[in-house]
Amino acid sequence: MAGFPLTIPDPPLCRRISMQELLQSVAASPLQFALACLVAFLASVLGGLSGFGTGLVLPAFLAPLVGVANVVPVMAVAMLFNNGSRVVAFRKSIDREHVRRMLMLGLPACIAGAYSYTLLSARWIAVLLGTFLLLSVPLRRLLGKARHHFS
Numbered sequence: 304m305a306g307f308p309l310t311i312p313d314p315p316l317c318r319r320i321s322m323q324e325l326l327q328s329v330a331a332s333p334l335q336f337a338l339a340c341l342v343a344f345l346a347s348v349l350g351g352l353s354g355f356g357t358g359l360v361l362p363a364f365l366a367p368l369v370g371v372a373n374v375v376p377v378m379a380v381a382m383l384f385n386n387g388s389r390v391v392a393f394r395k396s397i398d399r400e401h402v403r404r405m406l407m408l409g410l411p412a413c414i415a416g417a418y419s420y421t422l423l424s425a426r427w428i429a430v431l432l433g434t435f436l437l438l439s440v441p442l443r444r445l446l447g448k449a450r451h452h453f454s
Contacts, residue, residue, distance in 0.1 A: 339368055347385055372425035
């Protein structure tokens with residue numbers, strides 16, 4: 304099927320919105336904003352207790368509120384606060400040499416990923432985000448079983 308174009312229909316709420324539009328929608332519905340804050344807090348508690356889950360729960364709730372194309376930037380800011388609080392809480396236990404080694408490869412990868420994200424259309428963001436969310440739970444279970452058998 305060479306040459307067959309892959310077309311993906313436009314999902315709802317799949318356009319990028321400006322910060323001004325986002326703030327206007329928050330001002331128009333303070334109850335929705337309060338609910339989003341509550342879900343973010345509960346997802347953060349879940350992530351803190353289990354070690355994962357924040358990145359799985361929050362995007363599913365945020366997509367209808369901010370649009371699929373805006374979920375990744377909103378999640379990036381949320382994760383900065385989430386992980387920043389962990390840095391503050393455990394600052395005495397930080398291995399600075401390990402941080403330096405991680406940043407040497409991690410920072411350029413983050414920059415490349417952020418730039419690549421700006422090149423994607425909103426449709427592809429929706430497809431990639433949905434695929435990741437659908438595959439993350441079964442893959443985590445499969446990898447957990449594989450790790451259990453080899454330990």
